[in-house]
Amino acid sequence: MSQQPIVLITGGGRGIGAATARLFAQNGYHVAVNYLSNHQAANALVEELRKMGANAIAIQADVAVESQVARLFDKVIEQFGVPTVLVNNAGVLHQQSRMDQISAERFQQVLLANTMSCFLCAKQAVLKMSTRYGGRGGAIINVSSGAALSGSPNEYVDYAASKGAMDTLTRGLALEVAQEGIRVNGVRPGLIYTEMHASGGEPERVERLQHKIPLGRGGEAHEVAQAIFWLASENASFVTGKFIDTTGGL
Ligand code: NAP
Numbered sequence: 040m041s042q043q044p045i046v047l048i049t050g051g052g053r054g055i056g057a058a059t060a061r062l063f064a065q066n067g068y069h070v071a072v073n074y075l076s077n078h079q080a081a082n083a084l085v086e087e088l089r090k091m092g093a094n095a096i097a098i099q100a101d102v103a104v105e106s107q108v109a110r111l112f113d114k115v116i117e118q119f120g121v122p123t124v125l126v127n128n129a130g131v132l133h134q135q136s137r138m139d140q141i142s143a144e145r146f147q148q149v150l151l152a153n154t155m156s157c158f159l160c161a162k163q164a165v166l167k168m169s170t171r172y173g174g175r176g177g178a179i180i181n182v183s184s185g186a187a188l189s190g191s192p193n194e195y196v197d198y199a200a201s202k203g204a205m206d207t208l209t210r211g212l213a214l215e216v217a218q219e220g221i222r223v224n225g226v227r228p229g230l231i232y233t234e235m236h237a238s239g240g241e242p243e244r245v246e247r248l249q250h251k252i253p254l255g256r257g258g259e260a261h262e263v264a265q266a267i268f269w270l271a272s273e274n275a276s277f278v279t280g281k282f283i284d285t286t287g288g289l
Pocket of ligand 1: 049050051052053054055056073074075076078080100102103127128129130131152156182183184185186227229230231234235236238
């Protein structure tokens with residue numbers, strides 16, 4: 040197995056995950072890109088990363104399902120070795136609405152996709168990375184959201200709650216594994232130009248709200264990737280259980 044650093048990025052085929060994959064590839068990582076259903080985007084990205092000279096693979100798995108997460112890690116380990124960095128980036132949001140119009144089923148789906156996925160992947164990563172279990176350590180970065188702090192009223196309280204739970208998990212897990220060679224941190228993006236806003240029913244959401252952002256514009260996926268990469272790097276060797284808000288000052 041190679042000694043090159045290895046990153047696994049969940050939901051890495053598009054948006055922030057894809058920008059993160061490019062940045063890690065540029066910096067000499069083997070890159071495993073997980074995706075749910077958009078084969079085209081994930082495969083096109085892997086092609087692009089390989090053209091850059093990186094070792095890259097795309098792996099389909101629903102990271103909200105425990106057996107699929109186990110299979111995902113097995114495939115990464117088989118191809119590259121144990122990941123040195125896990126980026127829990129996969130996430131969904133649904134149609135904007137008031138909380139009293141959100142069904143219990145939808146609430147559960149959002150928690151599964153955003154929070155359970157983070158728990159399942161982080162658990163696998165700890166079992167493989169932790170020095171307690173013979174691993175070599177590593178870094179976990181959880182991609183949360185500014186919504187964890189704002190609550191996203193009248194848009195998606197379910198999504199905001201799922202990200203709040205993710206932040207609490209980040210803090211607790213960071214303290215549990217702090218002496219086992221693993222740092223765990225979070226990035227909270229806000230109003231980034233990706234396709235995610237179309238899932239909420241408003242593709243132009245960033246344009247509508249950008250006047251509220253102190254820096255006066257929406258953010259780009261590569262700007263979030265920089266925060267993720269820094270937290271994963273040795274430059275952040277004394278940082279754990281903390282968060283970077285990539286929100287333009289919001
Ligand atoms: P995006 O463009 O909609 O991409 C989401 C990615 O997640 C896709 O690659 C999708 O896979 C994947 N995914 C969703 N559910 C999955 C599952 N169950 N298993 C595996 N993969 C799954 O979103 P984005 O804007 O880049 O968001 C990335 C992260 O940043 C999310 O956690 C999001 O909550 C967070 N965030 C984004 C913003 C923003 O303004 N964009 C703000 C705050 C936080 P497919 O490609 O196969 O569909």
